[in-house]
Amino acid sequence: MSTLPAERLESSAPVLSMRGVSKHFGAVAALTDIELDVHAGEVVALVGDNGAGKSTLVKILSGVHPQDAGTVTFDGKDVTIHSPVDAINLGIATVFQDLALCDNLTVVDNLFLGRELAPWRLNEVEMEVQSWKLLRQLSAKIPSVRIAVASLSGGQRQTVAIARSLLGSPKLIILDEPTAALGVEQTAEVLNLVERLRENGLAVIMISHNMQDVQAVSDRVAVLRLGRNNGTFRMKDVSTDDLIAAITGATDNVVTQRAAQTGAAGAGGKPGVPPEAPAEDRQPAAGTDEGSEQ
Numbered sequence: 402m403s404t405l406p407a408e409r410l411e412s413s414a415p416v417l418s419m420r421g422v423s424k425h426f427g428a429v430a431a432l433t434d435i436e437l438d439v440h441a442g443e444v445v446a447l448v449g450d451n452g453a454g455k456s457t458l459v460k461i462l463s464g465v466h467p468q469d470a471g472t473v474t475f476d477g478k479d480v481t482i483h484s485p486v487d488a489i490n491l492g493i494a495t496v497f498q499d500l501a502l503c504d505n506l507t508v509v510d511n512l513f514l515g516r517e518l519a520p521w522r523l524n525e526v527e528m529e530v531q532s533w534k535l536l537r538q539l540s541a542k543i544p545s546v547r548i549a550v551a552s553l554s555g556g557q558r559q560t561v562a563i564a565r566s567l568l569g570s571p572k573l574i575i576l577d578e579p580t581a582a583l584g585v586e587q588t589a590e591v592l593n594l595v596e597r598l599r600e601n602g603l604a605v606i607m608i609s610h611n612m613q614d615v616q617a618v619s620d621r622v623a624v625l626r627l628g629r630n631n632g633t634f635r636m637k638d639v640s641t642d643d644l645i646a647a648i649t650g651a652t653d654n655v656v657t658q659r660a661a662q663t664g665a666a667g668a669g670g671k672p673g674v675p676p677e678a679p680a681e682d683r684q685p686a687a688g689t690d691e692g693s694e695q
């Protein structure tokens with residue numbers, strides 16, 4: 402868990418703040434009025450059923466899609482993220498599920514791909530030194546930085562992808578299902594890595610379908626359902642059953658109501674904020690009149 406209690410983290414200004422963010426794809430309302438805060442040194446898990454809007458939210462933050470409405474505040478400033486380069490320049494790094502690694506290249510080559518030191522004459526030694534420094538900072542278990550990425554395990558490949566994203570010194574790192582398709586040991590390795598990121602003061606958003614992983618490393622968990630907030634919980638206050646109920650809408654949202662009453666949950670991470678209407682009362686995300694593109 403966090404080195405700082407969630408309550409203390411939440412009293413500081415968030416690195417990322419989303420308010421009223423909406424996104425349509427034609428008739429499909431992928432996101433409606435989303436609120437999300439993430440603080441430095443905090444891991445926020447973003448969970449939700451298939452089609453809940455997680456990827457769309459991440460794509461807005463990483464400059465792949467523009468939002469239709471709402472504001473994104475990053476590092477104290479209102480920002481418009483027009484492109485992936487914008488996102489990186491702001492300090493938002495995203496590690497997508499495909500990892501975007503070149504299998505035939507070495508770890509060093511992958512880490513510095515596109516940003517080789519002194520590109521007119523590659524400083525191989527300096528790149529290798531920096532690679533080890535970075536990997537040590539993450540306590541990463543990589544046997545050699547001179548081997549091809551193809552020969553690494555899934556966990557090690559995830560590590561290289563995360564390490565590469567850190568080269569731009571981001572303030573927020575978004576991990577899209579970092580443990581998907583990994584074995585037990587490799588999953589543990591990646592979860593350790595997530596903890597290192599938090600210890601290094603980064604704000605982390607982790608998308609996951611695996612509740613065990615979410616519970617192992619998250620300070621808070623934001624639930625999306627049908628493209629809307631369906632509760633933001635402090636990890637220490639919520640059980641797996643409660644989370645699953647919020648994800649599926651199985652309990653008529655009593656979880657959110659109870660947590661809100663005790664100050665543990667609220668849309669956008671505001672303790673005590675009453676929950677939204679029960680999921681059942683909401684407009685479906687797709688095929689409704691509200692889904693017209695703006």
Ligand SMILES: Nc1ncnc2c1ncn2[C@@H]1O[C@H](COP(=O)(O)OP(=O)(O)OP(=O)(O)O)[C@@H](O)[C@H]1O
Pocket residue numbers: 426429430431449450451452453454455456457458686687
């Ligand atoms: N480019 C697109 N064009 C049209 N509809 C889209 C597009 N991207 C997402 N959607 C729709 O938006 C909604 C949210 O999808 P999104 O991929 O964000 O959900 P998700 O929570 O990431 O789901 P999963 O866990 O299955 O990846 C879905 O109804 C989806 O079909």
